[in-house]
Amino acid sequence: MLIRKGTIEDIPAIVELLKSSLGEGLIQKSERLWRWKHVENPHGASPVLVAEEGGQVVGVRAFLRWQWIYKGQILQAVRAVDTATHPDYQGRGIFKKLTLQGLVNAEEAGINLVYNTPNESSKPGYLKMGWTEMGRMALKLKVSPFAYKRKAMPKSPPQDWHKLESLVSRFSNPILSIGRVQTLLSPAYIRWRYLENPIFDYYFLSDYQSYALFYRIKPHRFGLEMRVVDLIIDDKSFNEKAKSSLTASFKKISSSCFLTSASGKHYQLTSNAYPDMGWLPILDKGPIVTLRNVSLQEEMFNELSKQESWGYSLGDMELF
Template sequence: MQIRKGTEADIPAIVELLKSSLGEGLIQKSERLWNWKHIENPHGASPVLVAEEDGKVVGVRAFLKWQWAYKGKILQAIRAVDTATHPDYQGKGIFKKLTLQGLEDAKKDGIHLVYNTPNDNSKPGYLKMGWVEQGRMALKLKVNPFAYKKDKLPVIPDQNWVRLSAALPQFSNPISNTGQIHTFLSPEYISWRYQNNPLFDYHFLSDHRSFVLFFRIKKHSFGSEMRVVDLFINDAVFDLKAKKELNRQFREVSKACFLTSASGRHFELVGKKYPVFGFIPVVNKGPIVTLRNVGLPDSEFNALVEASNWGYALGDMELF
């Protein structure tokens, strides 16, 4: 069996392997999704490793590139995401071989850390390979009992992406003024992540001048969820009038949703910029976050293990 770097020529076989190993599930597998996620990413193309036997791709491991800004430094990170082993080859240690080779390659390529949000089944394997558990993501929640099990979807305001694109350079993440870790922001990143996402339909609230709030609507058995994934502000003009307009637009959408959610860390740090979320306190009920040091001094990595040093929004950590 050969472990080698994946190429674009492998993509059809990789997609078929993902389907045969994982099924379609909630996230459909396709070449379009793979290309958007692993090639078009403005943070950089994903390092991909495949296991090959007799000319057949029987295992794959992809690491999504991400850039985090922290104390004037850009942290080069990868997220352990798409991985699969053909059903006929499971139990032969392919996952571990691909992961360890990926870590070795990452160190040579100047990557600082790996992060991911494993489930209960995969977490023990990561911990054995040197990952460290940070804890569960904090969430800020708003509940509207009047929308319980209501089928009516919220009315989405006009989505003029062309107009918004012209305004994007004016906006910044309010976290950038707090010193906490946040995604390195660019208009290209925002367009890639939300406008051109082939997996989910993302929407925005904005006055095209002082704020833009990105969200998506997710259907549940209990009704709709408004998932607030990012909030960007133009501090120079975000005043009381702008905050009232953000609240107005937010109410129009959230009133049709039983649940509204946002990152607890983001909300705790810049809650005054957020629309009104109600009285429910921040709760640590999100996915478990794990980290793996690759190329940082221990003192710098240990600081990253502390959740209090992070200011991620849901859009930074959402699986896609």
């Protein structure tokens, strides 16, 4: 069996392998999705490994590139995401071989760390391969009882993405000044992550001067969820008037949804900027987060292994 780097030419075979191994699920697999996610990503193209036997791709492992910034240092990271083994080849250690070779390649490429959000079934395998469990993501939830089982989608305000994009370069994460790990923002990232996303429709609230709050609406059996995925502001112009404007726009959408969710960590660190999210406490009920050191000094990695070093939003950690 040959373990090698995946190429653009492998994409059709990779997509077929994902379908045959994993099924369609909630997110339909396609060449368009793969290219957007693993080729067009402004953080960089994903390192992809495939296992090949007899000219057939029987295993795949992709590592989504991501750039974080921490105390002024850009961290080159990859997220262990899409992986599949052909049903006829399962039980032969292909997943482990691809993962371990991926770590070797990552170090050679100057990657600093790997992170992912495994489930309870896959977590033990990662821990055996040297991953560190950081704990569960914290969530901030708001419930609007009168919107229970409401199905009508809330009307979003006019969405002028071109106008917003011209302002993004002067916006920043509200936690920028407090030295927590955050995604390296750029207009290209915002466009790729939210506007061009082929899976979900994302919307934003903005006064086109001082803030932009990004969200999507997710249907559930109990009604709708407003998922707040990002909040960026202009520190110089975001004031009480701007926060009142954001709060008013936010209330129109969230009151139509039974559930509103946001990253508990991001909300806690930037509560002076976030609109009101109700009285429910922050809960450690989100996905498990695990890290694997690749090339960081031990002292730095130990810092990053603590939840309090991070300030991620749901948009940073959402699976797609």
